[in-house]
Structures are given as C-alpha cells and as structure tokens.
Amino acid sequence: MRTIIAISPHLDDAVLSYGGRLAQLASAGNQVIVYTVFAGTPEPPYSAAAEEFHSSWQTPDEPLRTRLKEDRAAVRRIGAMPVHGPFLDAIYRRDKQGAWLIKPGGDTDCGLFDEEPELTGQIAGAVEQLIIRHDPGLVVTCSATGAHIDHVRARDAAVLAAARAGVQLKLWEDLPYGQASPGMHPLPDGISLCPPEAEPVDALSWQKKLHAVSGYASQLDMLQCGAGHILDDLTSHAVRRGRGGSGGGNSPGYAELAWPTVFSELR
Ligand SMILES: [Zn+2]
Numbered sequence: 001m002r003t004i005i006a007i008s009p010h011l012d013d014a015v016l017s018y019g020g021r022l023a024q025l026a027s028a029g030n031q032v033i034v035y036t037v038f039a040g041t042p043e044p045p046y047s048a049a050a051e052e053f054h055s056s057w058q059t060p061d062e063p064l065r066t067r068l069k070e071d072r073a074a075v076r077r078i079g080a081m082p083v084h085g086p087f088l089d090a091i092y093r094r095d096k097q098g099a100w101l102i103k104p105g106g107d108t109d110c111g112l113f114d115e116e117p118e119l120t121g122q123i124a125g126a127v128e129q130l131i132i133r134h135d136p137g138l139v140v141t142c143s144a145t146g147a148h149i150d151h152v153r154a155r156d157a158a159v160l161a162a163a164r165a166g167v168q169l170k171l172w173e174d175l176p177y178g179q180a181s182p183g184m185h186p187l188p189d190g191i192s193l194c195p196p197e198a199e200p201v202d203a204l205s206w207q208k209k210l211h212a213v214s215g216y217a218s219q220l221d222m223l224q225c226g227a228g229h230i231l232d233d234l235t236s237h238a239v240r241r242g243r244g245g246s247g248g249g250n251s252p253g254y255a256e257l258a259w260p261t262v263f264s265e266l267r
Contacts, residue, residue, distance in 0.1 A: 002137035003031045006080070007127060009142055009154035010089065011036050011071040012216045016223070018140060018172040019078050019209035020201030020238065021256050026079030027205060034075045035130055037123055037154045039068065039084035042092035047100035050091040057218040066218055074215035078208050085126055087119070090150050101149075109147045123157035124164075131165045140170045143259060146177035147185040156188050163190060163263045173257040176223055176230065179237050191261050198241045198255035206238065206254045 004025055008014035014022065014034045026032040041064045046054065050063075059066040068084060075082035090108055093101045095115040102108055131139065141158035144151040151174060162169040171193070187193070201209070210231050214220070223230050238254040 001029045001031065003033065003134050004138045004140065005130060005134060005136045006032065006034045007139060007141035007154055007158040008034055008036045009148070009150045010038050011067045011084075012074070012213075012219050012223075013142060013151070013174065014140075014172075015074050015078060015209065015212045015216070016234070017142060017175045017178075018256050018258065019212050020205050020254060021172075021199050021258070022080055022140075023078035023205035023208040023212075024201055027208075031134075032078070032080035033083055033130075033134060033136075034080045035083045035085060035127070036071060037085045037126075037157070038087050038089040038150050039064070039071070040086040040088045040092075041065075041068075042088050047091060047102065048104045049100065049102040049106065052104055053091055053222075056222055059218055063218075067216075070216050070218060074212040077212035077215060078205075083130070085123070087123060087126075090148075108149055112149050113152070120153050120156050120160070123153060124160035127157055127161035128164060131161055131167060136167060138168050138170065140172060140258070142174045143171035144185045145174040145183075147183070148174075148177075152185045155185075159188050159191050159261075166263075169261045169263075171259045171261060175237065176233060178257070179233060191263055194260040194262060196257050196259045198244055198257055200242065201238065201254040201256060203254070206235070210235070 006014040006018060006022055022032050054063045057063060072082045091102050095101050101112055101115060139158055139162045142151050142155050144155045158169065213231060220230060238256065241257050242253040242255040
C-alpha cells in the first residue's frame with residue numbers, strides 16, 4: 001500500500017481525467033488523496049465572467065459551497081479523500097492592474113501567463129507541504145492539454161514540488177478537452193515526458209468514475225462539448241484509448257492516458 005496524491009486544478013478535473021485509475025488504485029488498497037488547487041471561496045463582488053458561470057451552474061448565491069459539496073461526494077465515490085486548496089479560480093482573480101483576469105467570454109489560456117508572477121510558486125509551496133505530510137509514492141496531475149491558465153499553473157506547481165521532493169510524477173490527459181487533441185502547453189525546464197501510456201481501467205472502477213462524474217451536477221452542462229452525453233463521450237474515448245494502448249486484441253477495455261516523467265535537473 002502506498003499513498004498517491006492527485007493534484008486537480010479545479011473541482012472535477014481529477015475525476016474527469018483520471019478518475020478510473022484513481023478508483024482502481026484505491027480499490028487495490030492504496031490511499032488516494034485528491035487535492036484541488038483552485039477551491040478557495042471568493043468574496044463578492046464577482047466579475048461579470050464569474051456571474052456568467054454562476055448562472056450556468058445555477059448556483060447564484062453561494063457557488064463554491066455547492067461545488068465543494070459535489071466534489072466531496074464525487075471524490076469519495078472513487079474511494080479517494082478530498083482535500084481543498086485555498087487558491088481562487090481564475091474567474092475570481094485580478095491582473096496586475098487590478099482588473100478582472102478573465103473577461104466575459106474571454107480567453108482562459110496562457111496569454112495571461114505574465115500576470116500573477118508569484119502564484120505558481122505559492123501553489124508549489126502548498127503542494128510541497130502536502131507531500132511532506134503524506135509522503136506519497138506517486139504524484140499525478142494534469143498535462144495542461146488545452147492550456148487553461150489554471151491547469152498550467154497547477155501542473156507547473158506540481159512539477160516544482162515533486163522535483164524538490166524527489167517524488168515520481170505522472171501527467172494525465174485532461175478530459176474532456178483531450179478528446180479534441182489540443183496541444184499541451186510547454187513544460188517547465190527540468191522535466192521531460194516519457195511516451196504516453198494507456199493505463200487500463202477495470203469495469204468496476206470505470207463505473208465508479210461515471211458515478212462520480214455524474215455527481216458534479218452543476219458542471220455537467222458546461223462540460224458537454226461533444227454531440228453525445230458527457231458520460232457516453234468519456235466512455236467512447238476510454239475505449240478508444242484502451243484499443244490503442246494494449247497492442248490490439250479484441251477486448252475493448254477502458255483506459256486513461258498518462259505520461260510518466262523524468263526530472264533532468266532538480267531545482
Ligand atoms: Zn479544469
């Protein structure tokens with residue numbers, strides 16, 4: 001038995017992207033912790049962009065309370081322990097001039113990367129504390145497929161913290177964004193990726209993942225990016241990954257994609 005820490009940018013990413021593997025690791029007797037970085041509770045007033053999200057989530061009054069509650073239930077459905085970080089989601093943050101970082105309908109990608117020069121380091125400090133407390137054998141985080149600013153910050157912070165602590169690190173394919181095969185934002189110096197591995201997920205763990213994803217009720221409409229239902233799209237994608245990664249065969253197993261990493265220089 002070992003401890004595995006998943007560093008999730010937002011409340012839902014770890015379960016959406018790697019929830020099947022995490023469920024399987026937990027059912028094999030490992031302690032699995034899901035630390036969500038951007039789970040801090042904002043104070044009003046909210047930005048116009050945030051108000052738009054709140055109305056689509058149908059959580060106008062206390063948006064984070066609903067989302068934290070959904071996450072606690074969802075993470076437990078995969079047999080893991082939820083831990084919530086104090087950092088604010090990009091829609092609640094301000095740029096160097098004090099204006100809202102994200103404009104209504106605006107980009108959330110890395111055009112914003114020069115703002116908030118201290119933030120990645122602060123998150124890395126929090127992740128390092130978590131590593132010191134729990135002594136994991138493995139840290140897993142997103143690969144920032146799709147380059148959302150919060151995903152890049154969470155990933156880069158996990159890279160820094162895992163490199164300092166000398167802990168094995170893997171990066172998962174961000175879903176549902178990875179279904180459209182967008183590029184991965186460049187990695188920080190000092191880490192290189194091994195070829196991606198399609199990691200098999202057994203049927204029971206896959207069912208646990210789908211049950212967990214369905215628990216993020218406020219987010220499901222927003223996550224719907226394909227023609228089908230999000231749960232069906234995730235399943236088709238996992239079956240495709242299962243076929244691609246196992247060297248063929250006729251068993252259409254499920255799989256989630258992850259890149260093992262190697263640190264070339266410790267900082
Ligand atoms: Zn996210």
